[in-house]
Amino acid sequence: MPELDLQPHHDGSALYVANQRPKLGDKIKIRIRIHNSIGKLKQVLIRQSESGQSTFSPALKPLIHRHGWDWYEGILAIPNPEVNYRFFLEGTSGDSFWLNATGLHELDQPDRDDFRINVHNNVPKWATGGVLYQVMPDRFSRSTKADDREMPAWAEPKTWNSAVKTRGSGVNEQFFGGDLKGIEDRLSHLKKVGVTILQLTPFFPAGSSHRLDATSFDQVDPVLGGNSALASLVSKAHEAGIKVIGDLNLNHSGEAHEWFASAFKKPAALESEFYYFSEGNFSYESVRANEAQPKFNWGSGEIRKRLVEGKASIIAKSLSAPFQLDGWMLAAAGAIGKNRIDDYNHQVLNLVRETMNSSNPDSLLIGNFGTDSGAQTQGDNFSAILSYANFTRPTWSWLWNTKQNKEEAKIGLGRKAISGDQFRQAHNCQSGTTPWHLRMHALNALDTYETGRFKTFAISGSQRVAAGLQFTFPGIPHVYAGDELGLDAETGEGSRTPMPWNGERETDPHMIETYAKLSQIRKHHRALAEGSMRWLYSSDEAIAFVRESKTESVLVIAS
Incomplete structure (x- = not known):
């Protein structure tokens, strides 16, 4: 050999x-x-x-x-x-x-x-070579307008410099008051980092700060500024050359959702078919037996019309005026439409894609998968993927600090570091069979708002190495807000610490320069955006590969 x-x-x-x-x-x-x-x-x-x-x-x-x-x-x-x-x-x-x-x-x-x-390459050209930046609205920036809004009933108010509760009851009710106008006011920061795609975490009304338990899809949460604030943010972002992607959960709603409230214990209600109710609608199927997240039944034609199918759907309206979003990320993409013997996943995802193509053919559809996405990402619906299996987990495992005993959150790792050669093998195994147009648009994330921070668990100083891999591997660098400041966090809730714009928390003042420089390097070398990837070397401590196009070769060494 x-x-x-x-x-x-x-x-x-x-x-x-x-x-x-x-x-x-x-x-x-x-x-x-x-x-x-x-x-x-x-x-x-x-x-x-x-x-x-x-x-x-x-x-x-x-x-x-x-x-x-x-x-x-x-x-x-x-x-x-x-x-x-x-x-x-x-x-x-x-x-x-x-x-x-x-x-x-x-x-x-x-x-x-x-x-x-x-034959399914539907990736918009603007996505190739992009840099994505993930923002949780409640924790990014608070505008002066936020002071005039009434807090939701579920909220436990916090000041911007308050410590974030990271475990136990009450973590989801912490309310810091960041809003969409606050993000708009900080677009210059995104430009400094080199961001071309802004990905917002859920922004519909909900019963928590993470908003994964939506209570309505009819409007943007008023506490974030409402519909007009989203339209304004997208407009200003477009002026700055930044596309904007929303985050939609089609797997479940919150138990306080208006549809669920209409149907619970009311079998005759139209919305009764939106969920998996038992006889009499007294009990129901939920996500991992969490009653706060009743699971959607995608066998219902009506829920398809309301959410994903046709001009009146949430998907279609969001891509049109006044909002004009540039695409969606679908949370828990592999679970959508699946429940016991039911499997509507492919049907629903294809409906989403068809509606997006009709509303805005130049839009981006991202599937968020916690595990291997190979069977569901062959390109006939998603134009990009976020899978922790092909980049996040191998990177954490290679650069893992074995001397720390912190509790990692939602990454699914053991406590043992792997070699550089095992890193190479893991990445190849998880990404090699993905069609190339999807592999070029896989989101390379070190962490997200659902995990702890990479820096917290990694060998000291290795965040710069990992960021270098983010920007040079095939795919789109996925930067979670705060990574560019060198923030720490042991858990997903801890990573939702408000951005320290005024020195509220310890940062690495030079880290942003690393991200800005990597963005510029990527921008000026098209081989890093769309070139081939050929491995040259891998050992315990180092890896080397080359990205090649017809006009240039870029050698990358990490150790």
Whole structure:
């Protein structure tokens, strides 16, 4: 087996796949590079799927020989909307290899690990090369207008410099009063970081500060400034060259939601079909047996119309005037429409995509997955993904500080660090089979508003290394507000500490310069936004890879 830097390579980038947006029936040129250290080859073939069967191509011809590398080119047919393929290399001495999305193998491999290409590339061009910034409105910035608003009944008021309660009862009721106008007033900060996409966490009325338990979808929460504040923020952000994405939970509502209140113990109510009620509507299915989060029943045609289908739906209205959002992130995307024997997931996600295409074809749909998203992210609905499995967990595990005993939250890690080589393997395993147009738009998050902060659990000083990986890996850097200030937090609630605009909390004053510089580097090197990724080296302490396009190569070393 050749050394890592000399192994044959192919990926879905334009360097290897000529047509990045193929159509059904197309025949496209694809390439593979093979170093002569592998030995003399008898033939190189493409094996691809075709209507449920596999077929081999004619032998590929070497086109270019450069610095010990032979570049072979062949034709890949697109007979179906989704096509799997791999390469077969046969040596003159009788040995053979398979190259698939997880790497080079001497034995035959399962089809699930093939390279994948499809006809569903609907990613808006503005997303490629973007930098996303996640903001929780209640904790980002408080405008002067916030003082004039009545607090919701559930709220426990806090001053901006109050300590955040991080565990136990009452954590979700902490109310700091940040609002949408406060975010608008801080758009210059986002520009300094290099942000091009602002992702807001939920902003509909709810019974908590995180607003994952919506009580209505008919308006923006008045305590955040209401509909007019969202419209103003989006307008000002657009003037600054920043797109704005909302966050929508289609898996469940809050138990205080107006639809649920209309149907609970009232079987005759129209909204009764929106949930999974028992006889008499006295009990119901909920998320992980949490009665505060009754689960939606997507078998209902009416709930589809209200939320995701047609011009009158929440999805459609949000992308139109006066709001004109640029897209949505769907929370718990893998759970939407699934309950016991019911599985409406694909139907619902496709309806969301169809409605978004009708309302704004240039919009971005992001799926938020806590685990492996491979089976649900082949590109026919989502145009970007947030999956902790392909970047977040491997990065935490590699740079994990084994000398600390803090309690990590919602990351799902053991207490043992992994090697750089294991990091490489984990990333390849979780991302290799994702179609390239989705892999280019996977959100590379160190942390989010649902986790503790990476910095808190990592080796001292390693946040800059991790941020470097965020900005140089295939995908979109996902920066959670406060990372650029070097904030600490052990839990998800702790990470929701208000932004210390006036020195309320300890920060790293130089960290923002790191993020700003990385944004500029990424902006000026298109290979980092859309180029191929080829591994060169991995050991316990270091990794190296190169991002390549037709015009440049960018070498990245992390240790």
